[in-house]
Structures are given as structure tokens and as C-alpha cells.
Amino acid sequence: MTPEVAKPQRFWEQCDTWEQLVQCCRELTLDIGFSAVRDWKRRTGGSAIGCFPVYVPQELIAAAGCLPVSLFGARGQVEIDHADSRIQSFVCSIARSTLELALTGNLAWMDGFVVPSICDVARNLSGVWQRNFPEAFVFYLHLPQNVVSDPARDYYRAELSRLRTVLECHTGRPVSDAALMESIRVYNRNRELLSELYRQRAAQPEQWPLSHVYVLAGAGNVLPRSEHNELLEAALRLGRQRAVTRRDTVRVVLRGAFCEQPPLELLEALEETGCAVVDDDLQIGARFFAGPIAEQGDPLEALVEGYLRGTVLTPVNNPGSRSRSADLLTRCRERAVQGVIFASPKFCEPALYDAVLLKRASEQAGLPTLEFEYEEKMTVFESVRMQAETFVESILFFS
Amino acid sequence: MAASYRYQGIGRDLQKELLGQWYRRLENAPQNGTPVAYLFISGNICELLRTFGFELVFPEVNALQCGIKKVAGNFILKAEDLGYSSDVCGYVKNDIGLATSGNRGPFGTMPRPDLLVCNYAGCNTYIKWFEALAEHFGARLFLLDVPYRRTGEIVRQEDLDYVVAQLVQLAGVCAEITGNRFDRDRLSKALEYSRAAEDLWVRILASARNRPSPFDAFFEAVFFMAPIYVLRGTPECVEYYQAAWKEIEERMEHGIGPVSEERFRVVIEGPPPWPHFRAFWELFKRWGVCCVASTYSKVGGIWDFGLRHDPARPLESLAEYAINCYTNWDWTLRRRMMERYVADYSADALVIHSVKSCRAFSVGQADVREHFTKALDTPTLFLESDLADPRYFAEAQMRNRIDAFFEALEHRRKGSVEA
Ligand code: SF4
Ligand code: SF4
Numbered sequence: 001m002t003p004e005v006a007k008p009q010r011f012w013e014q015c016d017t018w019e020q021l022v023q024c025c026r027e028l029t030l031d032i033g034f035s036a037v038r039d040w041k042r043r044t045g046g047s048a049i050g051c052f053p054v055y056v057p058q059e060l061i062a063a064a065g066c067l068p069v070s071l072f073g074a075r076g077q078v079e080i081d082h083a084d085s086r087i088q089s090f091v092c093s094i095a096r097s098t099l100e101l102a103l104t105g106n107l108a109w110m111d112g113f114v115v116p117s118i119c120d121v122a123r124n125l126s127g128v129w130q131r132n133f134p135e136a137f138v139f140y141l142h143l144p145q146n147v148v149s150d151p152a153r154d155y156y157r158a159e160l161s162r163l164r165t166v167l168e169c170h171t172g173r174p175v176s177d178a179a180l181m182e183s184i185r186v187y188n189r190n191r192e193l194l195s196e197l198y199r200q201r202a203a204q205p206e207q208w209p210l211s212h213v214y215v216l217a218g219a220g221n222v223l224p225r226s227e228h229n230e231l232l233e234a235a236l237r238l239g240r241q242r243a244v245t246r247r248d249t250v251r252v253v254l255r256g257a258f259c260e261q262p263p264l265e266l267l268e269a270l271e272e273t274g275c276a277v278v279d280d281d282l283q284i285g286a287r288f289f290a291g292p293i294a295e296q297g298d299p300l301e302a303l304v305e306g307y308l309r310g311t312v313l314t315p316v317n318n319p320g321s322r323s324r325s326a327d328l329l330t331r332c333r334e335r336a337v338q339g340v341i342f343a344s345p346k347f348c349e350p351a352l353y354d355a356v357l358l359k360r361a362s363e364q365a366g367l368p369t370l371e372f373e374y375e376e377k378m379t380v381f382e383s384v385r386m387q388a389e390t391f392v393e394s395i396l397f398f399s
Numbered sequence: 400m401a402a403s404y405r406y407q408g409i410g411r412d413l414q415k416e417l418l419g420q421w422y423r424r425l426e427n428a429p430q431n432g433t434p435v436a437y438l439f440i441s442g443n444i445c446e447l448l449r450t451f452g453f454e455l456v457f458p459e460v461n462a463l464q465c466g467i468k469k470v471a472g473n474f475i476l477k478a479e480d481l482g483y484s485s486d487v488c489g490y491v492k493n494d495i496g497l498a499t500s501g502n503r504g505p506f507g508t509m510p511r512p513d514l515l516v517c518n519y520a521g522c523n524t525y526i527k528w529f530e531a532l533a534e535h536f537g538a539r540l541f542l543l544d545v546p547y548r549r550t551g552e553i554v555r556q557e558d559l560d561y562v563v564a565q566l567v568q569l570a571g572v573c574a575e576i577t578g579n580r581f582d583r584d585r586l587s588k589a590l591e592y593s594r595a596a597e598d599l600w601v602r603i604l605a606s607a608r609n610r611p612s613p614f615d616a617f618f619e620a621v622f623f624m625a626p627i628y629v630l631r632g633t634p635e636c637v638e639y640y641q642a643a644w645k646e647i648e649e650r651m652e653h654g655i656g657p658v659s660e661e662r663f664r665v666v667i668e669g670p671p672p673w674p675h676f677r678a679f680w681e682l683f684k685r686w687g688v689c690c691v692a693s694t695y696s697k698v699g700g701i702w703d704f705g706l707r708h709d710p711a712r713p714l715e716s717l718a719e720y721a722i723n724c725y726t727n728w729d730w731t732l733r734r735r736m737m738e739r740y741v742a743d744y745s746a747d748a749l750v751i752h753s754v755k756s757c758r759a760f761s762v763g764q765a766d767v768r769e770h771f772t773k774a775l776d777t778p779t780l781f782l783e784s785d786l787a788d789p790r791y792f793a794e795a796q797m798r799n800r801i802d803a804f805f806e807a808l809e810h811r812r813k814g815s816v817e818a
Contacts, residue, residue, distance in 0.1 A: 086766040088783070090486065090755045095762070120523045123547060124762035127730025131766060140729070145519050145526065145544040151564035152544065158557045315527070318542065347486050349758065353527035356482040357534060373484070 009039070012231040018238040022212045025231070029218030030075050030264070032101060036222040038109050040067050047111035047170060052098070052122055053259040053285040054316055055143055056114045057160060057303050062225065063183035064167035064175045066111070070221035070285045072261045073097040076377045078104065086128050092347045093376035094260035095121045102133060112137040112170060114163070118259065118316035119350050139166055147308045147320040157304050164300075180299035188292040190225045193232035195287075198279070200236070202335050205251070205276035206244045211267045217283055249276035250395045252339045252370075253332055256355060258284040258314040260345035262374040269381040270341070273388040274396075278335045281314060288312050315350035324354065325361035332367060338395050341388075342371040368395055404653070410623050410643040417626055417635060426507040428454045434577050437512040437532065440699045442520025442545050442721030446589040446632035446708070447566060450582055451573040456509055457629055458528070461497060462490040462787055466673025468505040472789045489756040489787025491528045498535050512538045513576055516569065520545035521698070521726030522759040541572055545721045548728045554719060562718035587710035589632035590717075594709065597702045599640035600627050604703050606647050607691040608744055611661035613650035616744075617690035618680045619657055621671060628699035632708075662687030663805060665780075666740045668694045668767065669752035669760055674789035682798055686805040690750075692740035694733065697725040701736075726759040734770055741777055748778040748808060754786040778811070780804040 008014060015021040028036055037048050048067040051058060058068035074097035080089075082103035083096045101107050113136055115126040126140045142159055144152035164175050194217060201208035216235050220228035254270075258281040270277060293306035313319050313327050332340065340362045344351035352373075359369050370391040372384050428435050436453040438445065445455055465471040474496025475489055481499065483492050502509040515538050517529040526542065533540040543565050546558045570581045603623065607616045614620070623643055630636040650656060665683075667690045672679050683690075697703075701723050709716035725733065741749060749771050753761045764781075771777040782800060785791035 084765070085769055087762055088753060088765050091758065091762055117547060118523070120758040121762050123523070124730060124758070127733075128763045128766045130729075130731055131734070131770060140547065140549055142546045146542040146565065149542075149544075149565055149568055151561050151568070155546075155557065155561040316523075318526075344484075349487050349524055350527060352484040352487050353491070353524075353531065357531065359482060371482075 009043075010227070010230070012234040015234065015238070018212075018235070018242050021231075021235055021238055022215060025215040025219040026264070028222060029215045030077070031222070032074050032077050032106055034069070034106065034109060034222060037067060037069050040224065041109060048109050049112040049114060049167075050107065050110045051285065052113070052115045052118075052125070053094075054118050054314060055116050055288050055307065055311065056141065056285070057163070057307070058225075059183045059187045059299075059303060060160060060163055060175070060180065061114070061167065062186070063180040064164075064171055065173065065179075066167065066171065067224060069110075070283070071098050071107075072218075072221065072283065072285070073376050074101050074106075075261070076263050076379075078106075086132065087125070090347055091121055092260050092345050094345070095125050097376055099125070099128065099132075102129075110136055112139065112166075114139045114141055116141045117143050119348075137166060137170060139163055143317065144308070145318045147318045152308060153304060156307060157300060160300055160303055177299050181295065181302075184293060184299055184302055185295055186225045186229065187289075188295065189229050190220065190232070191287050191289060191292060193229055193236070194220075196236060197232065197239075200239065202278040205249060205278055206246055207242055208239055210271050210277045210280070211264055214264065214267060214282055217287075221283065221285075247274070248396060249274045250338045250392050251276050251278050251336055252341050253278065253328070253335065253337050254280040254282070254341045254343055255328065255358065256342050256344040256348075256351040257282045258316070258351070260348060260376065262343060262345075263376065263378060263381075266343075266374055266378070266381055266384060269385045270388055273385055274392040275341065275388055277341070278337060279331055281312070284312060284314060288314075315354035325358055328358055329361065329365050329367075332362070332365075337367070339368040339370065339391065341391075342369060344371075344373050346373045346375045404649055406642070406646040406649045408646070410619070410646045413639055413642055414622055414625055417630060417639060421630065422506045425454055425456060425510055428510045434513045435510045436514040436516055436573075437529070437538075438516040439518050439520075439522070439525050440628050441522060441525075441724040441726060442518045442543075443628065443699065444516075444518060444543070444566065444569075444717050444721060445629070446586060446593060447570065447714075447717060448516065448573065449632060450586045450589060451570075451577045451579045453514070453573070453577065454510070455629070456512065458494045458532075459490055460625070460629060461504055461506065461509065462493040463673055464506050465493050465497070465504055466787050466789075467676060469674060469789070470505055471674055471787050474500065474504075475788055486755075488524050488528075488758075489785055491524060491531070493787055494528065495531060495535075498532065511536055514538065514572065515540045516543060517541065518543045518545065518721060520721050521547075521724045521728075522757075524757075524759065539572070539576070541569055543569060543721070545718075545727060548722050548732060554722055558722060559715055559718045562721060563714045566714050566717060583713060586713045590708040590710040590713055592634055592637050593632045594707045595637045596627050596631060596640050597700075597707050599637070599644050600624070601703050603640070603644060603647050604692070604696070606651060607689075609651060610664075610745070611654065611656040611658075612664065612689045612691050612744075613647050613656050615657035615690050616696060617667040617671070617693035618676075618683075620690075620693060620696040624696050624699065656689060658684055658687050658689050660687050661689045663748065663808060664689055664691045664744065664746045665748045665750045666690070666692045666694075666737060666744065666746045667750045667752065668737060669764065670695045670698075670754055670757060670786040671752065672754070672784045672792050673786055675784070675792040675794070678792075678794055679797070682794075682801045686801070688805065691744040691746055694725050694737065694740075697736075700724055701728075730763050730766070734767060737767070737771070738775070747812075748780060748804075750780045751782065753781065753783045755783070755791060756785050756787050778804070778808055 083100035477496035478492035
């Protein structure tokens, strides 16, 4: 068990500089003891619900008065020991390390676990969880895989209603439409602030470093979104005041990290070599709707419509009538990107399959690419650093 | 088995013949102008597609054939050259290698698809596989979304309704491509054949309750099951199972079975290592091991607990079938199935063959071992290799583990007799 990182509540109000705020958020993001969650539970007496990436409708969980917590594995801080006898070594780190965290008591705060049907690993993980932790509820969320077919609408709505009922039974209180709509507003605001942060970064990457923005977003994994909104507002204020020196960088997009997360050091290494990552799918869990979802009408319908039509495309959702390659290339144009980095978690099949097709599409469009795999527990970044340096140089000097 | 028996070998030979004919029809499809659809084994709704006149390609069966015929390695390497990671499913890589080699395998040249039906039942990799093929062939892709069967509930009506509604849509797509109208009576007729074949297949599976078992429910079942997975809904398929049943009956009459002396009865979980199939079987035969029930033989449908295709409810029963394929069940349901098999078939042990390629099977198999050894005290042997990639089979190591396990089991048995 890691020591509790005791943060004063609303610590963002007490940070005078960007660096202080980033440091606090870094500790929160990497805290596998989940002290912020335990603290929230103590304060409110509410339930905390773990959400496996990617497309869990956290709005619904928050509307039930629970704290949705985005789980992103053990951030490279545990040895896989107990989980090894449940899930084998040729499986991605996040599944194994999340289970390890639970088997070692680090997730004892978790009152429920929502697992979406993103891949074979996640699907089976839900069953392993049920056997090992029979006391917590496990909700398996089936995400429609054919988003343009009409039956998907009713079906997904029924799925969400079922989750709503499970939450209601758990808390003993109904989830009203008004509460759900309010929750949607809070999440919309959160997405707006995160987009603003990303827009700033795309405009001035040196001013808003990737690893900093990453932990600012990461703090939202364990905080109520309303509080995270305040934090992001503070961040935008402080970030604008920073003075930084310009340097030669190349503008790149990073893809593949929508579920399992790379070590923070890897993101830092990329930046140090001169990759200005101006768009990414890191920790996509929290911002998977591409834009705001409807704030009028039936709130459940807003979540359904948002999922069927308005999600960010990843290898684990159905693109419907859109195309993942076209989507990526549009993104690259909009952000004036010079190259694409495909960083896939080792053993993550969805990411690895898509990397082949997207890499081909990028290269055909004349965009240089860099591809590598990562693991949660990787500690040596030299090879990635060298590859990235060559990549940056080739773009700076030859294109 | 001695040549004096009348029906011995028929299950295997007739199966080969039927598959050969099917592959020939596929080779001739382009020149005959027959429309071609590709689909997967788990939850395959082949009867519906055949109603529209499609010839059907099952890429998984092609991959399996390449494995057995020992040409998978080259196709897999070819896909890896194209950028596919060494850690992704070997079946997919085998197929990509095949598709980019003129679609020509040991079974002949496969026609291009007019329609790719991704019957997403039990495996998410299916989706990634057909997305890649859709791009390669520029073919239309229909995604049939089959919800995972979750614990503790009967198949939920909304799951059934959801699949049925999509089947109606799929029928519309098929009509558009083939120019043929949906013929409900024709579908019902096909489902009658399906049901008849399923009855016979279940009878064959259940025969393994006998001692000795006349049938190996893994090493033989993987061949015996082929017709019900790829030719279901046809009269030939029913005839095949009638003939196969005769073979089994004859074995029961004479008290013969797949091993000369049945010493151990096991339940096997997981797929076989196709590129080393023979060698793998031999390692068990040496110990007089007969598999009496297996989960792999249920990947394309679970009928031994009563489910059948139903001509009176054609679309609904197709949906029900698709939801009930082995890897489309969650682990609680799968574990219960194995528990039942161990009890109902009087098995001495559970053997888990965990393959790297197939996470749909393997993720959580170690947990199954925990459950059986620790919670139930059932001897459990855990083996690892691959179903497609020949590089992952370490024979010497495999032999050691198998020998050690059955030696210990023998010991345990002697101990309990003496006690
Ligand atoms: S990292 Fe990839 S394989 Fe692992 S759970 Fe996430 S999506 Fe699935
Ligand atoms: S993961 Fe398993 S079920 Fe899926 S395509 Fe590969 S071998 Fe088949």
C-alpha cells in the first residue's frame, strides 16, 4: 500500500504557480492509494465506482451521487504477483495491474466496477473480477458495435437504463432526470475546459507541455468533475502567465494510448526529443464525447445520441459511417501536424491492429510515422528516445 | 481400429469429403456468378445467408486448415512483414497473409467476398479482422452485434430482440446484394435440418459418458464438429451426423474407443495447437487419456443443454443460438459449464490449453485453474502454446508437464485405493 498523499481539499485554490499545481496533479494522477477517493468517501459518505476505460457514461454514475473513478492501472508501481495466477503474462498491463491493485487491497474503496465491452480482455476481466470480489457489483456494459443501425439506439438506451437501475438499487435513491441533466452540464463544461487546454497546447506547445496537461487531465480521474472544472479553470489562468522559451519542435499526433497508459517518463522523453504532441488519445476515458452532448430534452437520450454519433474514434468503438483513417487525417490537417506517432500498449490487440491500417493511411497521405510499443512498467526509454530523435530530425531536416 | 468394422473411420472420411466439395464450390463461385459472403464460426447465421444463395467462406476454418497443413507459419510471417505485431492473434495474421497472397491456400483459391458479415459473438478480434479485410477487398461489411451472455440471467428478451432486429436488416442487405427476396419458408426448412443435425451431434457428444468413452470429445470432436459449423442447415449435414452416429454406435457395441485402454478421463478447456495437433494428441494417448467433454467443441454453438434451432421461430432461434456460443458466455457461465462436465462425464481432471492468440479464451483461464484447484480440488493441468502460430509449441516441455501430471494423478489414484 502506498502512503496516503494528503492533499488539502481544493488544493488548486492554494497553488500560486503553474508548477505547484502541476506537481499536485502529478501526485494525484500517480497515486495508486487513491487517497483523494478515500477522502471523498469520508467526506460525503457516498459510493465510489471504478470505471474501466473507455466509454463508461460517467455522467450517469455521478448523477446517482456516486464518484466515478477512471481506473488506469497501477502506473507502473506494482509488481504483478497475485494477478499472475489469474491473468497470464501475454495480456496487456492494465488488465493485470488493475487486478493486482484490487488483490492487494488498493481498491478496497471500490463499491462497484463498470466494465465496458471494449475488447476480449475487458470482457473476460469482468468475469474474473466477479469470482474474486463477489462483494462489489460488476456491471458489464455492452457498447453497441453497429452504431448506424436503428436497433442500436433502443438497445443502448436499455443498457443505460439497466445501469441506472443498478445504481439506484445500490444507493437506495432514484436517479432523477434533473440530476442527470445537471451532471451532463458539469461534464460538458469539463470537456469544454479540457478542449480549451488542448487548444492552447496546440497553439503553443512549449507553453503547455504534454506531461503537464496530462496530469491536469489525470486529476479528473479521481475528483468529482465539478471540482475538476475549478481546477482546470485555475490551470488555464496560471498557464497563461508562464514565460517559456521557444525551441525547434515538430508537431505530431499520438495515437494508441486510449486505454492503457504509457509511463509519464515516456511522454517526457518524447517532448525532450522535440516532439510537440498537439493531439493525442491519452486517458481518453474521460473525454470520449468529441463535443458537448445535448443539454435539453431527455438526458438518457442525450447520452445515447452522444455515444452513437459523437464519440472520439478509437480502435475499440464502431466508427459507423465515419472512417478512422479519414478522421485521423482531418485531425492532422486541422492541427497542422507534421508526423504521427503510433504508441501501442504491448499486447493490446485493438491498438496493434489499427496501427497497421492507420500507419498505412498516414504514410499514403505523406505523413511520416513513428511506431513503438510500451508497457506500464517500462523503465528504460533510451530506445524510444533514439527513435524519436531520428524521427524529429528527419522531419526537421528532410521534409 | 480393425478393418472388419463397418462404419469405423466414416466420421473422419465423410467430413473430409464434404469439406472438399464445399471448397470446390467456393473455387467455382466466381465463374458461376455465385455471391460469396465471409463470416465467423461463433454464432454464425449461415442458414440465413444460404437462404439468399450465398456460398460461405469461414476464414477461421481456412486458418485452421493452414495450421494443420503446416503452412500457417509463412502466412503469419507475411502479415508480420506488413506490420502486424508478433503479439496479435495468429488466425488473423494467417488470413491477412493468405489474402495478400492471392487468397490461395492448400484448399484452393478463395473467392473475393461480396459481403463480409462480422457476426460479433464471443470475440472482439473478429471486428478488427473484418475491418482489415473490408479495407483489403474494398468489400461491404455488416456488423451483427451479438451481446455477451451475462451471468445469472436467462437470455434476456431485449438481447434477443436486438439481434433479431439486426437480422432483419441483414436480410435487407443480402437481398440488395443477391437480388433474391427473403424466403422465410426456405429458412425454416434449413433450420429443420439444423435441428436434426444438432440432435444427432448432441447424441454423439453424450456418448462420451460411457466407460470407456467411444469418442474423444476434443481430439476427434474437432473434426466431427466441422459439418455442423460450416454446413449446418443442409441435408448433407444431417446425413453426415447419421453416418457419424453409426460409427459411434458401432464403437459402443464393441466397447472400443479412441484409446486402446482408457485410463484417464479429462475435460479439456481451450483450443488445440493446430500446427502440432498430432504430436499434442500423442502426448495424451501415451497415458490412455480420453477427453470426455470439451469447451472448444462448443465455440460454434452450445446444444448439449437443450438449445436448438427452431423452424417455428426462425429469426429468434438464430439470435438465441448466436448469443449462446462458448466464448460469448461470461466466465461464471463458462466455469459452471466446466464444473458440470467434470461431474456429468465422471472426469478425473481438467486440462486447460491456454493459447496466446486467443484472448477471448485465454484471459482468465489462470483464474479458472485457481477455481478448480483451490475451490473445488479438481486436479488441473495448465498448458500453454498457440492455436495458429507454430513457434509457440515447446514439445519437450509440454511432454514433461503432461507426464508429471498424469504420474501424479496415477499416484493419487493408487493412494486413494490403498487408503
Ligand atoms: S489495453 Fe487494449 S487490450 Fe488491454 S484492456 Fe485496454 S483495449 Fe483491451
Ligand atoms: S481471438 Fe480467438 S476467437 Fe478471436 S479470431 Fe483469434 S482465435 Fe478466433
